[in-house]
Amino acid sequence: MANFFSDNEDLQFYVQQGIDWGDLVELTERGFKSPDAPKSVGEAVDTYRDILEMVGEFAAEEMAPVAGAIDEEGVHLRDGEAVIPKAQKKIYDRMSQLDLHWLCVPRELGGMNAPLITYYMVLEIMSRADVSTMSHFGFHGGIAMALLVSSIREGTTTYDRETGSIAKTRFEDAIREIGKGLASGTMDITEPNAGSDMAALSSFGEQDEDGNWYVTGEKIFITSGHGKWHFVIARTEKAKDPNDPFAGLAGLSMFLVQAYDDLPDGSRKRWVTVERIEEKMGHHGSVTASLRFDRSPAHLIGQRGEGFKYMLLLMNGARLGVGYESIGLCEAAYRLARSYAAERPSMGKTIDKHELIADYLDTMHLEIQGMRALAMWGAHHEELAQKLDLAVRLDGARDEVERKRFERELKHHQAKSRRATPLLKYIAAEKAVEMARTCMQIHGGNGYMKEYGAERLLRDALVMPIYEGTSQIQALMVVKDTLGAIVRKPQDFVQRMAQTRWRSLSAKDALERRVAKLQLLELDAQQVLVRRTATDKIRSLQDRPWTEWSSALRKDWNPKRDFAHAMLHAERLTKIAVDVLIAEILLEQTQRHPERRNVLDRWLEKAEPRVRFHLDEIVHTGARLLARLDKEDSFDDIASR
Numbered sequence: 001m002a003n004f005f006s007d008n009e010d011l012q013f014y015v016q017q018g019i020d021w022g023d024l025v026e027l028t029e030r031g032f033k034s035p036d037a038p039k040s041v042g043e044a045v046d047t048y049r050d051i052l053e054m055v056g057e058f059a060a061e062e063m064a065p066v067a068g069a070i071d072e073e074g075v076h077l078r079d080g081e082a083v084i085p086k087a088q089k090k091i092y093d094r095m096s097q098l099d100l101h102w103l104c105v106p107r108e109l110g111g112m113n114a115p116l117i118t119y120y121m122v123l124e125i126m127s128r129a130d131v132s133t134m135s136h137f138g139f140h141g142g143i144a145m146a147l148l149v150s151s152i153r154e155g156t157t158t159y160d161r162e163t164g165s166i167a168k169t170r171f172e173d174a175i176r177e178i179g180k181g182l183a184s185g186t187m188d189i190t191e192p193n194a195g196s197d198m199a200a201l202s203s204f205g206e207q208d209e210d211g212n213w214y215v216t217g218e219k220i221f222i223t224s225g226h227g228k229w230h231f232v233i234a235r236t237e238k239a240k241d242p243n244d245p246f247a248g249l250a251g252l253s254m255f256l257v258q259a260y261d262d263l264p265d266g267s268r269k270r271w272v273t274v275e276r277i278e279e280k281m282g283h284h285g286s287v288t289a290s291l292r293f294d295r296s297p298a299h300l301i302g303q304r305g306e307g308f309k310y311m312l313l314l315m316n317g318a319r320l321g322v323g324y325e326s327i328g329l330c331e332a333a334y335r336l337a338r339s340y341a342a343e344r345p346s347m348g349k350t351i352d353k354h355e356l357i358a359d360y361l362d363t364m365h366l367e368i369q370g371m372r373a374l375a376m377w378g379a380h381h382e383e384l385a386q387k388l389d390l391a392v393r394l395d396g397a398r399d400e401v402e403r404k405r406f407e408r409e410l411k412h413h414q415a416k417s418r419r420a421t422p423l424l425k426y427i428a429a430e431k432a433v434e435m436a437r438t439c440m441q442i443h444g445g446n447g448y449m450k451e452y453g454a455e456r457l458l459r460d461a462l463v464m465p466i467y468e469g470t471s472q473i474q475a476l477m478v479v480k481d482t483l484g485a486i487v488r489k490p491q492d493f494v495q496r497m498a499q500t501r502w503r504s505l506s507a508k509d510a511l512e513r514r515v516a517k518l519q520l521l522e523l524d525a526q527q528v529l530v531r532r533t534a535t536d537k538i539r540s541l542q543d544r545p546w547t548e549w550s551s552a553l554r555k556d557w558n559p560k561r562d563f564a565h566a567m568l569h570a571e572r573l574t575k576i577a578v579d580v581l582i583a584e585i586l587l588e589q590t591q592r593h594p595e596r597r598n599v600l601d602r603w604l605e606k607a608e609p610r611v612r613f614h615l616d617e618i619v620h621t622g623a624r625l626l627a628r629l630d631k632e633d634s635f636d637d638i639a640s641r
């Protein structure tokens with residue numbers, strides 16, 4: 001029987017050795033108090049492996065064979081409801097039978113209580129079979145967990161210390177409905193005039209005199225928008241002008257909206273209208289809907305004005321999810337290309353023996369290994385951060401010492417997850433497109449024909465750098481976090497540079513010295529951008545009295561004016577950061593698992609020239625374009641006066 005888990009050695013490495021399960025299982029099992037809990041970390045991991053084996057077989061034997069038919073039939077709108085392909089309906093029924101929507105839901109709410117990292121691995125395995133079917137699956141368990149986390153955050157979940165279990169949680173009915181596969185959820189952010197720029201969102205929430213909330217507005221491109229439970233971000237605070245504290249992101253609130261109810265007479269009452277289902281280039285099995293909210297009853301989550309905070313909470317997980325989805329697609333592209341190349345003869349041998357094609361295949365394999373290392377590292381830290389946070393909120397700390405320790409560990413994991421998430425979203429989505437294209441190219445003319453499945457992969461991949469925050473937005477986040485940290489604590493940066501230089505010369509292990517040299521190149525790139533930003537800033541202060549300089553340098557930063565260099569080179573800096581972080585993670589792996597040395601060695605061979613090239617671009621390009629933009633800006637300023 002084909003199995004997308006057991007045929008994947010790299011994925012198995014993580015389950016067997018690569019993931020440090022100890023703390024994760026302890027936090028997930030909350031003291032192993034439940035009578036149904038596994039008795040040890042080892043027993044828990046055996047169960048996760050069994051689940052992944054089962055999903056691997058389901059994906060290979062049941063999902064993958066119908067992916068082409070689902071793509072062909074597509075989804076459409078009939079009488080205001082979504083109609084999904086017949087083969088896909090069967091797959092969703094099987095997912096419910098296999099209890100897959102319950103994967104990470106706590107046991108006391110009816111779930112399997114598996115860690116989130118297993119959910120992400122399931123996303124990867126299913127994406128290898130069919131990304132569009134996977135994406136609807138992702139909006140079941142993912143939304144159930146988001147409902148629970150939101151309730152814990154806002155303080156509407158109670159916990160029984162004795163049994164180590166959740167006693168009551170605000171959205172329990174919805175969570176149980178989703179777990180049973182009877183409903184799905186969505187995340188409704190995008191509007192016709194607000195995509196990347198969320199400060200421009202204009203849907204609004206209003207309250208009647210009895211305190212009930214209603215949402216009005218239009219949301220577009222909503223994945224699984226035909227679902228029942230909608231997280232909706234909408235404006236509740238009207239700002240008088242842009243300097244009002246409630247202007248932009250601070251005026252947004254988060255709501256849960258029930259889109260419909262199925263009545264006992266078999267009819268459906270709707271509070272949210274599905275206006276249309278988009279016809280797309282790819283992802284034909286995934287519903288992408290335009291929705292109209294017209295005073296739709298809504299439940300406020302958290303406090304007014306906290307919408308952006310809750311959205312980030314949901315989005316971080318979703319971005320990691322797209323990272324795993326993209327890796328699944330890369331794996332599909334690599335394997336399809338590899339098996340085709342092994343069969344296709346040209347000029348006296350099969351094409352996988354021709355140097356160029358062999359290099360493509362080898363690079364794809366290595367890049368998947370590198371991205372998976374980044375994905376596992378990021379998801380592990382994200383889950384530890386979330387679970388520590390939830391443990392403190394639900395259970396509290398035994399004493400001050402424990403509270404301080406929790407806080408320290410939480411900060412540590414949060415910082416690592418924040419570093420990894422935009423890098424993973426960026427690189428995995430971009431590589432999905434690149435690898436799908438390489439796969440098609442390796443198929444030659446056949447790749448352009450539907451029959452071989454390569455063109456579907458490319459159509460499906462192209463959206464990955466767009467949704468859940470475009471690649472450009474990820475790159476801007478990377479720049480903001482990296483340079484912001486240097487500006488806040490320049491002394492730490494100087495110290496890091498000195499320590500890295502020392503390691504690049506003195507580390508005993510040659511691979512460690514090479515990783516340190518790569519890190520030095522990244523620090524060089526950051527330094528160049530900080531220097532240029534500071535030089536521009538000081539130049540811009542020349543017309544102001546010097547007594548104002550200190551305050552301007554501390555407070556008066558305008559991203560549009562002051563960070564032009566950094567924004568121009570954001571993607572280059574991000575590509576360097578990806579190469580360096582993956583090298584660091586692989587180095588950590590080799591120290592515990594020496595058999596991984598060859599992965600790091602191969603990674604460095606590719607990453608070293610790439611990083612030097614991007615650094616060179618940062619140092620030597622862009623001045624001409626920035627001067628032109630600057631001139632156009634001042635022309636606009638003059639024209640508008």
Ligand SMILES: Cc1cc2nc3c(=O)[nH]c(=O)nc-3n(C[C@H](O)[C@H](O)[C@H](O)COP(=O)(O)OP(=O)(O)OC[C@H]3O[C@@H](n4cnc5c(N)ncnc54)[C@H](O)[C@@H]3O)c2cc1C
Nearest residue numbers: 187188189190194195196221222223466467468469470472
């Ligand atoms: C198939 C599909 C499914 C989707 N599912 C959902 C969903 O479930 N929920 C949801 O809310 N939304 C969803 N979306 C919407 C998606 O998140 C947005 O399309 C995305 O955030 C980009 O917004 P936009 O389309 O308005 O593009 P814009 O924001 O207009 O961006 C256009 C281009 O400009 C670039 N750009 C914008 N600002 C900057 C800047 N400051 N610096 C540099 N470059 C910039 C962008 O990177 C992009 O390349 C989905 C979209 C698609 C295609």
